Amino acid sequence: MRSRLAGTLVPAVGVILVLAMPFMTTDRYLFKVLTFVGLNLIVVAGLALLFGYAGQISLGHAAFFGIGAYTAGYLTGEAAVPWLVATLVAALLAALVGFVLSLPMLRLKGHYLAMATLGFSEIMTVLFIEARGITGGNDGLRGIPYPSLGSFKIDTPSGVYLLVWITAIVVLVLAANLVRTRPGRALRALHGAELGAQACGIDTGRLRVQVFALSAGLAGLAGALYASAVGFISPTTFSLEFSVLLVAMVVLGGTGSVTGPVVACVLLTLLPYVDALVPGLPREVVSFLQDWEADIAGIVMILVLLFAPGGVAGLLRRSPRVGEAE
Amino acid sequence: MTLLAARGLSKRFGGLVAVDDVSFDVYEGTIKALIGPNGAGKSTLFNLLTGFDRPDVGEVLFADTSIVGLQPHRVVRAGMARTFQNTQMFGEMTVTENVLVGMHTRLRTGFAAGALRLPPTRAVERDAIARANHLLRLVGADAFGDAPGADVPHGVRRLVEIARALASAPKLLLLDEPAAGLNNTETVALAASLRRIQADGTTILIVEHDMGLVMEISDEIIVLDRGRKIAEGSPRLIQKDAAVIEAYLGEVIVDA
Ligand SMILES: Nc1ncnc2c1ncn2[C@@H]1O[C@H](COP(=O)(O)OP(=O)(O)OP(=O)(O)O)[C@@H](O)[C@H]1O
Ligand SMILES: [Mg+2]
Numbered sequence: 001m002r003s004r005l006a007g008t009l010v011p012a013v014g015v016i017l018v019l020a021m022p023f024m025t026t027d028r029y030l031f032k033v034l035t036f037v038g039l040n041l042i043v044v045a046g047l048a049l050l051f052g053y054a055g056q057i058s059l060g061h062a063a064f065f066g067i068g069a070y071t072a073g074y075l076t077g078e079a080a081v082p083w084l085v086a087t088l089v090a091a092l093l094a095a096l097v098g099f100v101l102s103l104p105m106l107r108l109k110g111h112y113l114a115m116a117t118l119g120f121s122e123i124m125t126v127l128f129i130e131a132r133g134i135t136g137g138n139d140g141l142r143g144i145p146y147p148s149l150g151s152f153k154i155d156t157p158s159g160v161y162l163l164v165w166i167t168a169i170v171v172l173v174l175a176a177n178l179v180r181t182r183p184g185r186a187l188r189a190l191h192g193a194e195l196g197a198q199a200c201g202i203d204t205g206r207l208r209v210q211v212f213a214l215s216a217g218l219a220g221l222a223g224a225l226y227a228s229a230v231g232f233i234s235p236t237t238f239s240l241e242f243s244v245l246l247v248a249m250v251v252l253g254g255t256g257s258v259t260g261p262v263v264a265c266v267l268l269t270l271l272p273y274v275d276a277l278v279p280g281l282p283r284e285v286v287s288f289l290q291d292w293e294a295d296i297a298g299i300v301m302i303l304v305l306l307f308a309p310g311g312v313a314g315l316l317r318r319s320p321r322v323g324e325a326e
Numbered sequence: 327m328t329l330l331a332a333r334g335l336s337k338r339f340g341g342l343v344a345v346d347d348v349s350f351d352v353y354e355g356t357i358k359a360l361i362g363p364n365g366a367g368k369s370t371l372f373n374l375l376t377g378f379d380r381p382d383v384g385e386v387l388f389a390d391t392s393i394v395g396l397q398p399h400r401v402v403r404a405g406m407a408r409t410f411q412n413t414q415m416f417g418e419m420t421v422t423e424n425v426l427v428g429m430h431t432r433l434r435t436g437f438a439a440g441a442l443r444l445p446p447t448r449a450v451e452r453d454a455i456a457r458a459n460h461l462l463r464l465v466g467a468d469a470f471g472d473a474p475g476a477d478v479p480h481g482v483r484r485l486v487e488i489a490r491a492l493a494s495a496p497k498l499l500l501l502d503e504p505a506a507g508l509n510n511t512e513t514v515a516l517a518a519s520l521r522r523i524q525a526d527g528t529t530i531l532i533v534e535h536d537m538g539l540v541m542e543i544s545d546e547i548i549v550l551d552r553g554r555k556i557a558e559g560s561p562r563l564i565q566k567d568a569a570v571i572e573a574y575l576g577e578v579i580v581d582a
């Protein structure tokens with residue numbers, strides 16, 4: 001009972017807080033940082049379905065993010081396509097690339113899948129640099145227009161923040177719904193026991209392709225929003241490092257959960273900006289955190305895998321279950 | 327009327343002939359048992375029938391349609407559902423959710439409808455949960471509905487797998503050693519459940535080592551030994567069959 005109440009109350013308070021933020025502060029920097037959190041949340045929602053539910057790893061999601069960003073950047077900047085159309089095309093293109101990529105990968109699992117998606121990521125990084133006509137090469141794309149619907153332009157940091165976060169909230173709600181119904185159960189079944197899933201009439205190959213395309217599409221959507229939110233993109237953003245960070249968020253958050261990865265995503269995205277967000281923090285602590293950011297993330301991940309394999313979600317889940325047993 | 331017909335099925339694993347030219351019929355509305363010593367090829371035969379393995383030669387007709395070469399999920403859609411000797415539960419899902427997965431082919435909610443979860447979808451879910459609970463009661467596993475699959479005793483897992491297989495509303499139910507891990511009382515309860523399932527119009531093909539159960543519930547028995555069919559007929563006939571007694575060294579059958 002209590003956990004069900006918390007299950008609706010906590011997200012509701014979170015949503016209200018998110019939407020009230022523009023009334024509480026005008027700090028442009030804060031909005032920028034929070035926009036990044038929202039963008040990562042969109043990718044993490046897809047990765048939580050792919051990795052946390054269906055059990056498939058991808059080290060290529062930064063590349064899908066990049067495909068979305070370059071597509072939207074090129075279409076709105078160079079080809080003057082309306083923002084909404086460009087954003088949808090960008091997400092669909094990323095989903096399509098994910099779909100095509102997942103077909104030959106159907107036979108692969110575990111490490112092999114990780115290697116294949118890593119290879120894809122590296123190829124895309126080269127492509128982002130070499131396809132100068134579209135991507136602007138190493139210089140990237142500049143002057144990408146702000147999001148706009150007709151004549152209504154979203155060109156303030158708080159406006160962009162709201163756009164990204166409302167999108168993120170919608171995506172998260174849809175993902176949370178999905179895992180509670182037939183397709184979500186099929187994903188979890190696929191992860192749990194593949195033979196059992198097939199014996200239940202699940203077309204496991206088709207499902208794998210579907211969830212991979214869906215999560216690639218969400219990464220593409222986030223990339224498209226990123227391009228118009230920041231106005232400038234360059235190939236270094238869409239690196240393997242970003243892919244690993246995204247996977248780390250889902251691992252830390254815990255498999256089989258949407259809430260856990262959300263919490264982990266917020267924490268890990270904010271970590272590099274800790275100096276600006278926590279004003280009183282001593283200088284040494286800040287520089288330590290920033291210098292060792294990647295190492296801290298790595299060590300925390302190893303500790304989580306060793307001592308709390310359920311991640312954040314496992315820790316959240318543990319307390320009510322003990323209470324029930326008593 | 328013949329619901330399932332196996333015709334000349336053979337399967338080799340390297341030098342070993344696991345299933346050797348096996349033919350038989352399963353008639354609609356009956357319970358047929360498939361027995362034989364360890365390693366006789368019973369589970370392999372199940373895999374050939376359900377698309378989890380492909381026969382080297384032979385034909386499988388289900389309701390007069392060939393199903394050899396179909397992938398397992400297509401076989402389920404055609405109306406055959408199975409359980410496994412090594413249970414294939416979804417350990418991180420509750421028992422009820424396990425059964426709900428079994429309804430995959432019956433429910434239609436796709437990615438879009440699932441993500442929106444509008445009132446019609448919720449109504450479908452509620453009905454599905456009610457049906458899952460009904461099936462769990464039918465097999466006697468309803469006490470475990472909210473338990474994670476991984477936390478359930480082995481015997482109960484087999485019962486849950488039966489409920490899960492029934493959830494697809496199959497015409498033919500294939501059970502691979504459902505009584506393994508059950509005590510006497512539970513086995514008696516299982517026999518009653520199987521009779522009820524049969525009475526509801528489901529045909530059953532069952533692999534089982536518990537001869538008491540086999541003799542009690544089956545209309546017909548087929549005996550495999552080293553991949554070959556050595557006998558087929560009513561329980562009464564099989565109990566007297568010299569070849570069967572020899573295959574079992576006499577003991578098990580006499581016990582029954
Ligand atoms: N995938 C496989 N590869 C190689 N050999 C196999 C394979 N599957 C089964 N076998 C062999 O085929 C033979 C038949 O095995 P099967 O599992 O069908 O027997 P069974 O009748 O189900 O036995 P049990 O009563 O012990 O379950 C055995 O000798 C087994 O070792
Ligand atoms: Mg067997």
